[in-house]
Amino acid sequence: MPPPSSRLVSSAPRYQQVAEELQNAIARGDHPVGGLLPPEPQLCSQFGVSRHTLRDAVRILCDMGMLHRQQGVGTRIKRAQPQQRFVATLDSLGDLMQYTQETRLNFLGSRWLEVKPPLSEWLGCAPGERWLELDTYRAPLEEDTPLAHMKVYVRPECEGIAKDIRDGDGRAWIYGLIEQHGGEPILQVRQTVSAVAMPKESARVLHVKGGSPGLQVRRQYAGADRVLSISVNVYPLNLFEFMTTWRLREASPDPLG
Amino acid sequence: MPPPSSRLVSSAPRYQQVAEELQNAIARGDHPVGGLLPPEPQLCSQFGVSRHTLRDAVRILCDMGMLHRQQGVGTRIKRAQPQQRFVATLDSLGDLMQYTQETRLNFLGSRWLEVKPPLSEWLGCAPGERWLELDTYRAPLEEDTPLAHMKVYVRPECEGIAKDIRDGDGRAWIYGLIEQHGGEPILQVRQTVSAVAMPKESARVLHVKGGSPGLQVRRQYAGADRVLSISVNVYPLNLFEFMTTWRLREASPDPLG
DNA sequence: AAGTGGTCTAGACCACCGA
DNA sequence: CGGTGGTCTAGACCACTTA
Numbered sequence: 365m366p367p368p369s370s371r372l373v374s375s376a377p378r379y380q381q382v383a384e385e386l387q388n389a390i391a392r393g394d395h396p397v398g399g400l401l402p403p404e405p406q407l408c409s410q411f412g413v414s415r416h417t418l419r420d421a422v423r424i425l426c427d428m429g430m431l432h433r434q435q436g437v438g439t440r441i442k443r444a445q446p447q448q449r450f451v452a453t454l455d456s457l458g459d460l461m462q463y464t465q466e467t468r469l470n471f472l473g474s475r476w477l478e479v480k481p482p483l484s485e486w487l488g489c490a491p492g493e494r495w496l497e498l499d500t501y502r503a504p505l506e507e508d509t510p511l512a513h514m515k516v517y518v519r520p521e522c523e524g525i526a527k528d529i530r531d532g533d534g535r536a537w538i539y540g541l542i543e544q545h546g547g548e549p550i551l552q553v554r555q556t557v558s559a560v561a562m563p564k565e566s567a568r569v570l571h572v573k574g575g576s577p578g579l580q581v582r583r584q585y586a587g588a589d590r591v592l593s594i595s596v597n598v599y600p601l602n603l604f605e606f607m608t609t610w611r612l613r614e615a616s617p618d619p620l621g
Numbered sequence: 622m623p624p625p626s627s628r629l630v631s632s633a634p635r636y637q638q639v640a641e642e643l644q645n646a647i648a649r650g651d652h653p654v655g656g657l658l659p660p661e662p663q664l665c666s667q668f669g670v671s672r673h674t675l676r677d678a679v680r681i682l683c684d685m686g687m688l689h690r691q692q693g694v695g696t697r698i699k700r701a702q703p704q705q706r707f708v709a710t711l712d713s714l715g716d717l718m719q720y721t722q723e724t725r726l727n728f729l730g731s732r733w734l735e736v737k738p739p740l741s742e743w744l745g746c747a748p749g750e751r752w753l754e755l756d757t758y759r760a761p762l763e764e765d766t767p768l769a770h771m772k773v774y775v776r777p778e779c780e781g782i783a784k785d786i787r788d789g790d791g792r793a794w795i796y797g798l799i800e801q802h803g804g805e806p807i808l809q810v811r812q813t814v815s816a817v818a819m820p821k822e823s824a825r826v827l828h829v830k831g832g833s834p835g836l837q838v839r840r841q842y843a844g845a846d847r848v849l850s851i852s853v854n855v856y857p858l859n860l861f862e863f864m865t866t867w868r869l870r871e872a873s874p875d876p877l878g
Numbered sequence: 879a880a881g882t883g884g885t886c887t888a889g890a891c892c893a894c895c896g897a
Numbered sequence: 898c899g900g901t902g903g904t905c906t907a908g909a910c911c912a913c914t915t916a
Contacts, residue, residue, distance in 0.1 A: 377904060403882065414906045416673075419883085435883045436914030557814045558862040559836035577834035579816035605815040608865065634885060660901065671887045676902085692902045693895030 382411050382421035390430060391444050400438040401431065467511060468534030472499040472569070474526045479517070486584060487517060488591040495519060498526055501569050513566040513598045514538075522546050522593065538595055539585065548587040556582045557606055566598040577601050639668050639678035647687060648701050657695040658688065724768060725791030729756040729826070731783045736774070743841060744774060745848040752776060755783055758826050768860055770823040771795075773852045779803050795852055796842065805844040813839045814863055823855040834858050 395401055401422075402410070408418050422439060425431045428446035433439045475497050484491040498516040503509060516538060518525050522545040529536050543550055560580040567574040581597040652658055658679075659667070665675050679696060682688045685703035690696045734754050741748040755773040760766060773795060775782050779802040786793050800807055817837040824831040838854040
C-alpha cells in the first residue's frame with residue numbers, strides 16, 4: 365500500500381478527501397436520499413482506506429446532517445445537501461438572561477390556577493391542570509424602575525420557587541431555580557418573541573400606557589419528556605432587544621474567543 | 622489486557638468514561654485552566670486505554686469547549702466547565718425566512734442614500750457611505766394584504782438586486798440574492814428583534830395605525846470581514862412570532878427528525 | 879444467524895512547534 | 898532536535914437490528 369500522500373493535488377487528509385468524494389457522490393445522486401449507503405467494508409475497499417479512516421469521513425457527513433448511522437441497520441442518506449448550515453450557541457443560557465447580573469428579580473405575588481388555552485398549549489398539558497403562577501418584575505439593582513414584567517408558571521412540586529424568589533436577594537435565576545426544585549435537568553429551551561399591545565396588568569407594573577407597543581418573550585423550559593416551566597416576559601419599548609448571531613457551521617470556531 | 626468491560630457499574634463505552642473522568646478532574650482543578658494537559662501517551666497509560674480511545678475522549682471535551690488541541694504544542698485547558706451548553710441550529714436559513722414558500726416579495730421602490738447612524742452602525746461602515754435602499758413588502762401568494770414591510774440595504778455592487786426583485790416572480794430570497802450579487806458567501810447572520818411603535822411609512826404599507834405595536838426584525842448579513850447587507854422587517858401585531866429552540870448540546874440529535 | 883455499525887487495540891509515520 | 902498532536906492501518910470483538 366503506497367503512503368497516503370504522494371499525490372499531486374491533495375494535501376488534505378485522506379478522511380477529508382473521502383468525505384468530500386462521498387458528499388459529491390450523494391449530491392450527484394449516486395446514493396439516493398432515503399436509501400442506505402453501502403456497508404463500511406465495501407466503502408473501505410472502494411476508497412482504499414481503512415475502516416477507521418472511512419468512519420472519520422462518514423462522521424463528517426453525519427455532523428453535517430447528511431447521513432445517519434444506525435447500529436445494526438446501516439448508514440442512511442438523510443439529505444443530499446448539508447443542513448444545519450448556521451449554528452447559534454449559548455454559553456449555559458447566560459445570554460438568555462444576559463442582564464441577570466445587573467438587575468434584580470422582585471416578587472409581586474403568586475396564585476394557583478387551572479390553566480386554559482393558550483397557556484395550556486404553551487405548557488404542553490391538558491386544560492384544567494393546576495399550575496402555580498408567579499408574578500414578578502425585574503428592575504435595575506439600585507433603582508426600582510421596572511424593566512420587565514414576568515410571569516412564571518411552575519408545576520405544583522416546584523411550589524418552593526415562590527418562597528425562594530420572595531425571600532431571596534433578587535439574584536435568583538429562573539433557569540437555576542427550575543432545575544433545582546424540579547430535580548430534573550432542562551434539556552431544551554424554546555423561546556418565542558412577538559409584539560404585544562401592553563396588557564393592563566403589565567402596563568401598571570411597568571408604568572407605561574396600556575396598549576402601547578411591547579415585546580413579549582415567552583420561554584418554555586423542557587426536560588426529557590415534558591415542559592417543566594414557562595416564563596412570559598413583557599418589555600416596554602426601547603428597553604430590550606433580543607439578538608442572536610448565527611455562524612456558518614464550517615467557519616472557524618468562534619474567532620472572538 | 623482484560624476486555625474493556627467486566628466492570629461492575631459502567632456499561633458506557635470506555636471513551637465516554639474517560640471523558641467523564643477527565644472532565645471531573647478538570648472541574649476539580651487537577652488541571653488548571655490555561656495550563657496544558659499531560660501528553661496523550663501519559664494519559665493513555667494513566668487511564669489504561671489506547672491512544673485512539675483517549676483521543677475520542679479528548680475530542681468530546683474539545684467539542685464542549687473545555688479543551689483546545691494544538692499540534693506541536695499540547696492540549697490546553699480552556700474552561701473548567703463545559704461551555705456552549707445550548708445550541709440552536711438553522712437549516713440553511715430556512716427558518717429565518719420560514720414562510721418564503723407561501724408569500725411573495727413585492728417591490729415598492731429604491732433610492733440611493735448616504736447612511737447615517739444608526740444605520741451606519743448596523744452596516745458597520747462610516748457615516749456618509751452610499752448604499753442602496755430597497756423598499757419592499759411581503760404578502761401572501763394569492764392576496765395583497767401585506768404581512769411585513771421590509772427595507773434592504775445593499776452595497777453599490779449589488780445594485781442589480783433591485784432589478785431582480787422588481788422583475789422577479791416574488792419568490793426571491795434576500796439571502797440568496799446577496800450571495801449571488803455580492804459574489805461573497807455569507808458567513809454570519811445576526812438577528813435583532815425588538816418592539817417598535819409602527820413608523821408612519823410602515824403603517825401605510827401595512828394598513829395599520831401609526832404608532833401601534835409592531836415587531837422589528839433586523840438582520841445583518843456578514844461575509845468574511847464586512848457587512849454585506851442588512852434587512853429591516855416590520856411586522857404588525859399578531860402576524861408574526863419568532864421562535865428559537867435551544868437544545869442541550871449533549872442531548873440526542875433532534876428527536877423530532 | 880448474518881450483517882450492520884460501535885468500540886478498542888497496537889503500532890506506525892507525519893506535520894508542526896519550540897528550544 | 899525532541900516532543901506534541903494529526904493521521905492512518907490492520908485486525909479484533911461487541912451490540913444491535915433484521916429476518
